Amino acid sequence: MDYITLPPSPKSTIQALREIGYTLKTAIADLIDNSITWKAKNIWIEAKWDQENSFISILDDGEGMTEKVLKDAMRPGTKDPDDKRKKDDLGRYSLGLKTASWSQAEKLFVWSKSEKDKIHSLGWDLTEVFKRDEWAVAKNLPDPDEINKLEKQKSGTLIKWENLKKDSVQQHQDNGRAKALYYDLIQELEEYLGMIFHRFIEKQKLKIIINNNEIKAWDPFFASTSLKPSLSPTEEIKFAGEIVRIKGYVLPHKDNFIKDEGSDAYERAGGPNGWLSQQGFYLYRADRLIVSGGWLDMKSGGKKFDNEPQYELARISIDIPNSLDKEWSLDLKKSTAEPPLTLKNKIQDQAIKVREDAKKAFVARGKYGPRPGKEIQQTEERVWNVKHHKDNISYIINKKHPAVNGLASKLGVLSDELESTLKIIEQCVPVQQIWLDSQGEGDHQIPFAGMEKELKKDLLELKNCLLRKHDSATVKKILLGSEPYNRYPSIIDKVMES
Ligand SMILES: Nc1ncnc2c1ncn2[C@@H]1O[C@H](COP(=O)(O)OP(=O)(O)OP(=O)(O)O)[C@@H](O)[C@H]1O
Numbered sequence: 437m438d439y440i441t442l443p444p445s446p447k448s449t450i451q452a453l454r455e456i457g458y459t460l461k462t463a464i465a466d467l468i469d470n471s472i473t474w475k476a477k478n479i480w481i482e483a484k485w486d487q488e489n490s491f492i493s494i495l496d497d498g499e500g501m502t503e504k505v506l507k508d509a510m511r512p513g514t515k516d517p518d519d520k521r522k523k524d525d526l527g528r529y530s531l532g533l534k535t536a537s538w539s540q541a542e543k544l545f546v547w548s549k550s551e552k553d554k555i556h557s558l559g560w561d562l563t564e565v566f567k568r569d570e571w572a573v574a575k576n577l578p579d580p581d582e583i584n585k586l587e588k589q590k591s592g593t594l595i596k597w598e599n600l601k602k603d604s605v606q607q608h609q610d611n612g613r614a615k616a617l618y619y620d621l622i623q624e625l626e627e628y629l630g631m632i633f634h635r636f637i638e639k640q641k642l643k644i645i646i647n648n649n650e651i652k653a654w655d656p657f658f659a660s661t662s663l664k665p666s667l668s669p670t671e672e673i674k675f676a677g678e679i680v681r682i683k684g685y686v687l688p689h690k691d692n693f694i695k696d697e698g699s700d701a702y703e704r705a706g707g708p709n710g711w712l713s714q715q716g717f718y719l720y721r722a723d724r725l726i727v728s729g730g731w732l733d734m735k736s737g738g739k740k741f742d743n744e745p746q747y748e749l750a751r752i753s754i755d756i757p758n759s760l761d762k763e764w765s766l767d768l769k770k771s772t773a774e775p776p777l778t779l780k781n782k783i784q785d786q787a788i789k790v791r792e793d794a795k796k797a798f799v800a801r802g803k804y805g806p807r808p809g810k811e812i813q814q815t816e817e818r819v820w821n822v823k824h825h826k827d828n829i830s831y832i833i834n835k836k837h838p839a840v841n842g843l844a845s846k847l848g849v850l851s852d853e854l855e856s857t858l859k860i861i862e863q864c865v866p867v868q869q870i871w872l873d874s875q876g877e878g879d880h881q882i883p884f885a886g887m888e889k890e891l892k893k894d895l896l897e898l899k900n901c902l903l904r905k906h907d908s909a910t911v912k913k914i915l916l917g918s919e920p921y922n923r924y925p926s927i928i929d930k931v932m933e934s
């Protein structure tokens with residue numbers, strides 16, 4: 437066979453590459469990957485809104501590039517993605533710098549300096565590339581304002597994006613509004629980077645400063661709070677000659693959280709996308725977060741694992757090395773990956789377990805506010821029992837509960853009427869409403885909170901009723917074991933003494 441060469445048109449290739457789905461956040465994260473790989477300890481990002489003159493600059497103090505390395509760096513696809521890379525190299529496709537930048541700006545200018553070398557610069561100006569329809573790279577770039585900072589460093593790289601995408605800088609015709617929306621985007625960016633690179637920031641390997649603001653790490657597993665999640669032991673799975681580490685976490689319940697750390701901390705613990713979206717898997721590739729929440733399209737019994745409120749407390753970390761990129765189908769933007777088929781079952785089993793435990797922790801609060809304290813006896817008699825039928829669930833009033841039982845025996849022949857009254861209550865439990873309200877801001881009222889007088893009166897009547905059949909010690913035990921009286925042992929003591 438003979439072969440001919442058919443090089444693609446730069447214009448249409450770049451136009452297509454610009455649309456592979458980067459956002460401002462994922463694009464900047466891709467550049468930070470490069471800075472980290474090349475040993476930067478500090479990254480300074482300037483993002484200033486100035487209508488069409490808005491720009492973003494990213495300066496790092498990493499090892500920088502020689503003239504030759506910079507040339508290779510600006511060329512799309514210099515290295516083979518299958519080449520083995522160093523363990524802490526966060527790159528793979530030799531495209532990130534270009535594709536991430538093109539997705540956000542028409543101009544990508546780079547100045548870089550390696551130790552004992554002078555500054556070299558190259559730039560992509562897409563207007564010029566499209567005009568010529570040539571892979572033409574600009575050289576001898578004029579010095580930008582920020583060049584002094586780079587000059588003062590031993591080494592480092594300065595990247596500047598100009599002619600930013602209209603969607604970022606001109607989201608609104610009104611300039612005031614457009615500016616505000618732009619800074620909202622920057623705020624989102626700060627939160628995102630604090631999450632994606634949290635391990636680097638926590639280990640003090642990296643500082644990211646945006647517009648003079650140092651970014652705080654957000655740890656999905658609360659290592660730095662006084663509240664520790666309950667953990668499953670780390671599972672180490674051998675796969676393709678490497679180790680994949682999985683660890684399940686059930687986070688502390690909202691009530692405990694707010695009690696110990698305050699409601700602001702609770703909000704923050706939810707994460708940049710909130711509690712509901714941030715449940716699920718956290719996939720780390722060489723310590724950099726690739727997936728931050730969601731259930732990786734896992735299924736069980738044909739049903740997809742969705743993000744649901746009862747699983748909000750479930751988070752699972754998975755750690756993979758960069759040598760498993762292919763097996764995990766790592767995407768170009770480093771924002772999605774898929775578990776290899778042979779690992780799916782193991783990961784799924786772990787997810788089922790953590791979800792179950794998280795659901796228990798979520799429900800444990802009960803429908804009536806926080807749980808009673810530790811000193812309180814085990815609940816023997818609840819007011820409501822849950823009945824699982826084949827296709828649905830119903831809630832039944834516990835006829836053995838002393839208050840119900842006591843009334844029934846008092847009523848004698850009329851107890852049938854009580855039965856039918858209870859039935860109507862059972863049939864019409866406002867389940868949906870309770871569910872919706874428990875997702876909202878306010879907590880449900882704690883039974884008898886602030887109603888000591890009424891409670892005492894009820895308990896006294898109940899005590900007298902029970903004393904007809906039981907001795908005093910048994911009556912006390914029954915009351916201490918019955919919901920909701922078991923929240924108030926000191927009141928039971930007083931009632932028993934009277
Ligand atoms: N901040 C930086 N400091 C030093 N070298 C850099 C920097 N940014 C880019 N480079 C050089 O440019 C090269 C190309 O970067 P690019 O992001 O395009 O690809 P990559 O990181 O190799 O792979 P990927 O496409 O997966 O990100 C890097 O391999 C590195 O040599």
Ligand SMILES: [Mg+2]
Binds near residue numbers: 466526528531
């Ligand atoms: Mg890269």
